[in-house]
Amino acid sequence: MSEVKMIATRESYGNALAELGKEKENLVVLDADLAAATKTGIFKKAFPERHIDCGIAEANMTGIAAGLSTCGKVPFVSTFAMFAAGRAYEQVRNSIGYPHLNVKIGATHAGISVGEDGATHQCNEDIGLMREIPGMVIINPSDDVEAKAAVRAAYEYVGPVYLRFGRLAVPVINDNPEYKFEIGKGVELRKGKDITIFATGLCVSETLKAAETLAANGIDAQVINIHTIKPLDEELVLKEAKQTGRVYTVEEHSIIGGLGSAVAELLGEKCPTKITRIGVKDVFGESGPAKELLHKYELDAEGIAKRIMEEQKSC
The missing domain is CATH 3.40.50.970 (Thiamin diphosphate (ThDP)-binding fold, Pyr/PP domains)
Structure with missing residues (x-):
């Protein structure tokens, strides 16, 4: 490999x-x-x-x-x-x-x-x-x-x-001949039937890793890369939300105002769906090695998988 x-x-x-x-x-x-x-x-x-x-x-x-x-x-x-x-x-x-x-x-x-x-x-x-x-x-x-x-x-x-x-x-996760970039169009990176995870930026690769952990624990997660936050791919978001009925968003950004907010606003208006926003909560960051910070704020694969498994068990 x-x-x-x-x-x-x-x-x-x-x-x-x-x-x-x-x-x-x-x-x-x-x-x-x-x-x-x-x-x-x-x-x-x-x-x-x-x-x-x-x-x-x-x-x-x-x-x-x-x-x-x-x-x-x-x-x-x-x-x-x-x-x-x-x-x-x-x-x-x-x-x-x-x-x-x-x-x-x-x-x-x-x-x-x-x-x-x-x-x-x-x-x-x-x-x-x-x-x-x-x-x-x-x-x-x-x-x-x-x-x-x-x-x-x-x-x-x-x-x-x-x-x-x-x-x-x-x-580098998009190094394949099928990859195509288009403003305003999300990309499905992994199919799944239980939950849909919309991720963006640095968190996309971590979410793909987290999906493997979820699969090993009986949760089949669909992963979609939302590279364009605005305009949001509304058609894709609505389609996949209806398909699984359970949505998560993951971003290295505040849960206020970013991808999570954009998806929640859309679903709230057009397709009410249970959604969890994973990102930086209402806090400032702090000094430290990047990978350690991502781990502390639960934005690495381990943290993402942990958060989703905890919520799925409580459903």
Whole structure:
């Protein structure tokens, strides 16, 4: 059996930009003095004249990107999720969202897997913030293959897109010829008849592992990768919720405002279904090694399986 590749989606972001830059001369990349961390330095090395370091001034960088988009450029704004969605929220809302400009936001270092940088840098609220902006597309890729496909899809889409990337290396799970990425379309990764688990981002690979544990304990779990949080694949969510009648969502994000909220809102309106949201509860993160944090907050395969088995036993 070949060894599973482990690649951080921020690496995928940098590599995808460099590849896309060869084809698209109007693609420009802006960074806030973090090119080494966001991996846009890969693009900078290949196309220095199209890489703009705006310094530690994220709000200003957002405004610059908005202006560039009105001149025929397709700018990718790049910084940590805490700064892209948090610090520059007003500028993203008013300068990009309100005029519906063609700007892409590459937000790296999202979630608690930022690790030792601690609670101030662990943005578990970014999806919720971006979901509130009318017309904003939100993509949270699960691995290297999906992240690269998402960058290309974001470029081709006309309008604002928020792309969420991680610091921690994750398994490559979509490296197969059948894989196809389409904005707004979920992907069934595992069939199952007892429960349906909708997962996103880093948690997709952990959920697949958890499903194996569940199977060994008599629970046949269907696993669906929801890489696009907005627009949500409503048709797929409703179809699978009706099929199993029991839904779980798993995300490295607050259970408030993210994938869990999006699915719960849809089911509440159109197909009332028992749902459990697995994610970061109403708390801040903390400093520590990424894998240990994922374990503590029960977002690794062990924690996901444990939570689901406990609930299934109590049914």
